[in-house]
Amino acid sequence: MALASGVRFAPRALLRPWALLRGTTLGRTEPAAGGGGDGARRFGSQRVLVEPDAASGVAVMKLRNPSNALSLELLTELVISLEKLENDKTFRGIILTSDCPRVFCAGLDLTEICGRNPAHCAEYWKAMQELWLRMYLSSLVLVAAINGACPAGGCIIALSCDCRVLADNPKYRIGLNETLLGIIAPFWLKDTYVNTIGHRASEQALQLGSLFPPAEALQVGLVDQVVPEDQVQSTALSEMARWLAVPDHARQLTKNMMRKATADRLLRQRDADTQNFVSFVCRDSIQKSLQAYLEKLRQRKG
Numbered sequence: 221m222a223l224a225s226g227v228r229f230a231p232r233a234l235l236r237p238w239a240l241l242r243g244t245t246l247g248r249t250e251p252a253a254g255g256g257g258d259g260a261r262r263f264g265s266q267r268v269l270v271e272p273d274a275a276s277g278v279a280v281m282k283l284r285n286p287s288n289a290l291s292l293e294l295l296t297e298l299v300i301s302l303e304k305l306e307n308d309k310t311f312r313g314i315i316l317t318s319d320c321p322r323v324f325c326a327g328l329d330l331t332e333i334c335g336r337n338p339a340h341c342a343e344y345w346k347a348m349q350e351l352w353l354r355m356y357l358s359s360l361v362l363v364a365a366i367n368g369a370c371p372a373g374g375c376i377i378a379l380s381c382d383c384r385v386l387a388d389n390p391k392y393r394i395g396l397n398e399t400l401l402g403i404i405a406p407f408w409l410k411d412t413y414v415n416t417i418g419h420r421a422s423e424q425a426l427q428l429g430s431l432f433p434p435a436e437a438l439q440v441g442l443v444d445q446v447v448p449e450d451q452v453q454s455t456a457l458s459e460m461a462r463w464l465a466v467p468d469h470a471r472q473l474t475k476n477m478m479r480k481a482t483a484d485r486l487l488r489q490r491d492a493d494t495q496n497f498v499s500f501v502c503r504d505s506i507q508k509s510l511q512a513y514l515e516k517l518r519q520r521k522g
């Protein structure tokens with residue numbers, strides 16, 4: 221964890237993301253539409269598309285999984301893409317957005333924890349912890365351009381960024397709705413919520429499983445700007461410029477000062493948190509309610 225200009229304080233070797241790659245296509249590089257030099261080359265994988273702009277030092281990272289549910293593969297590909305950008309000194313910021321219509325991120329991929337064995341659930345949860353740790357402590361500026369629904373794990377991905385811009389569409393609700401599924405947000409999701417909107421608002425929202433429409437999300441402080449849908453990207457870029465106007469080392473050390481204690485809490489209890497998650501989700505009663513919820517989602521589609 222060097223602390224200097226170009227600081228990299230994110231714990232890099234928390235887990236070896238490459239070891240998680242199972243038949244993904246990460247690492248492919250393709251020229252962006254219109255061609256161009258290195259700065260215009262996209263890279264990415266099946267589930268994450270990265271459009272880097274070397275001139276501005278900003279990369280746009282697009283999620284492109286079905287409903288952007290956080291499958292093990294998506295988590296792994298996100299960690300690897302993030303690491304790749306962090307290790308390239310050209311880049312100072314990432315705009316995270318969705319390539320999937322109407323959904324920014326549907327949260328945990330429930331098929332990863334429904335009808336799976338404990339070992340799989342543990343592997344999955346470790347990958348979730350890993351992504352959160354890396355995003356929450358990233359030395360880069362992360363701006364979430366939220367162009368769709370953003371429940372539960374999707375909300376946590378957005379809250380791990382430094383700044384959030386939400387499209388003004390009443391269907392694009394954001395929040396931690398775990399209690400409505402009969403599950404409990406783990407302490408580090410709760411901590412992230414409290415750090416963003418404060419204790420009392422979190423206490424209410426977490427117990428009620430509130431999903432906030434844009435105006436309410438802005439009011440409670442879950443997002444920083446609500447703008448018409450066609451202005452989400454441009455507003456995210458303007459926000460990025462504001463954050464990048466600050467010298468990197470001062471901003472990075474300040475970010476670390478604000479977030480490290482929260483991340484350390486998970487780092488200290490990572491194994492216990494994994495065991496707790498696995499024993500909870502593998503209970504028969506929880507499996508039944510997750511199964512019923514998934515079924516409801518599938519039927520709703522028709």
Ligand SMILES: CCCCCC/C=C/CC(=O)SCCNC(=O)CCNC(=O)[C@H](O)C(C)(C)COP(=O)(O)OP(=O)(O)OC[C@H]1O[C@@H](n2cnc3c(N)ncnc32)[C@H](O)[C@@H]1OP(=O)(O)O
Nearest residue numbers: 287289326327328329330331369372373497500517518521
């Ligand atoms: C100690 C215990 C600790 C426990 C901690 C657990 C932490 C949990 C955090 C979570 O993230 S739990 C997941 C919560 N997520 C949700 O409740 C979102 C559910 N999805 C939706 O509400 C909607 O899908 C949407 C995101 C608003 C999108 O709506 P849209 O109408 O555009 O799409 P659908 O037709 O509903 O869905 C399309 C397709 O995707 C499947 N799907 C949606 N969400 C998930 C998901 N989270 N996991 C798995 N699959 C999902 C849905 O079933 C459809 O599938 P199909 O096969 O195409 O029919």
